[in-house]
Amino acid sequence: MPPPPSTPPIVAIVGPTASGKTSLSLDLAEALGGEIVNTDAMQVYRGMDIGTAKAPIEERRGIPHHLLDTLDVGEPATVAEFQVWARAAIADIRDRGATPVLVGGSALYTRAILDRFDFPGTDPAVRARLEAELAEVGSPVLHARLRELDPEAAGRIEVENGRRVVRALEVIEITGAPFSAHLPVQEYVDPHTVQLGVAIDRETLDRRIEERVRGMFDDGLLDEVERLLDDGLAESRTASAAIGYRQAMAVLAGELTRDEAIERTAVATRQFARRQLAWWRKDPRITWLAYDDPERVAKALTAVG
Structure with missing residues (x-):
């Protein structure tokens, strides 16, 4: 049964990595009196901060964030589990009269949370x-x-x-x-759902990805990975697959130079961004907003209604 009209909507912000989703999510959460729900598969891990571009606590504007830093790197996380966690967080936020604002780069996770998606069993x-x-x-x-x-x-x-x-x-x-x-069908579990996409041209996105990757290595990604290796990163089935972390582990193992790792990470991130866009472009329910539109927050609020 759908919630009553007074129930806050579910707002999800999607788009390729490095397009500016985080800043838009914070702007919207402030404007709507909302709380952030992370939908990035790797930001749930404690200590995976630099390589996942996790917003530092001091940059979260005092807005409550959910599903950040909830697991150790050695713990596996499945889409099915994430679906349960996120839907529970969304329900709690709405029970308090706040608006859940979902943001993250894991397209499958977002769709699994928003859409009708039943998981097949396992053997x-x-x-x-x-x-x-x-x-x-x-x-x-x-x-x-x-x-x-x-x-x-x-x-x-x-x-x-x-x-x-x-x-x-x-x-x-x-x-x-x-x-x-x-895979999920395009049918919202809750009709009070709005998806907003951050649109950005490829040339600008590629430049931003290059800058982000270099910044991660400059800011200490190798040191972060070295610490996480002591916590079981290499043995993790989930966390070790993260882009940037695989390449950083190869540097520490002497298999790549730092510059080679930066280049491979940038290439893998660009490829990931293409796959993200290919997934989201097939969803006609998304309202797209230009990354550099000075009115994008106002337009987003209009779309949310």
Whole structure:
């Protein structure tokens, strides 16, 4: 049953990494009397600050933030778990009469929270076999298999993200259907939902990504990763897949130079941003706002109503 008209809407801000989602989310939360719900899969991890571009506490304007720094890097996190956590946070925020403002770069996580999305089950034996195979032959081999079985799913999953590749192959095997068939449909769980997208041209976005990546390494990403390795980062199935962290670990292992890591991180981030946009551009429900529009907050508030 939909909530009464007095219930605050759910506002989700989407768009590619480095486009300016965080600042817009803070502006909107201030204007709406809202609270922020993180929808970035990696910002839930304590200590993963520089490489995830997590807003420091002093820059959060006193606005409550949810699903930040809730897990240690050694703890796995699935989309299904994130869905439960985020929906519970949203319900609590609305119960207080505040507006939940979702923001993050994980498109699948955002859709899983907002849309009707039921997760297929799991088979421990199949999962264990695929994970053993992953350890033996590596993610690129399994990703190539996924590309043959489900090209759509393979196009949405990074080659290096072995955890998601294994999950996709597991679902295909136990259901007999493509993994992409289990992705969320474009139907909001709550009709009082508004999505706002930050639009930015490719040249500007690429420049911002380059600047962000260099800034991360200049600000101490290697030191951050070195500390996280002591906490089990390398053994983590989830956190170790984060862009920037893989490359930084390779520098610390002597496999890449710092400059090589910066370049590879920038390339991987640009590719990630393209995939993000390809996902969101298929959603006609999103109201797009130019990243540099001086009236973007006012236009966002109009869209929220």
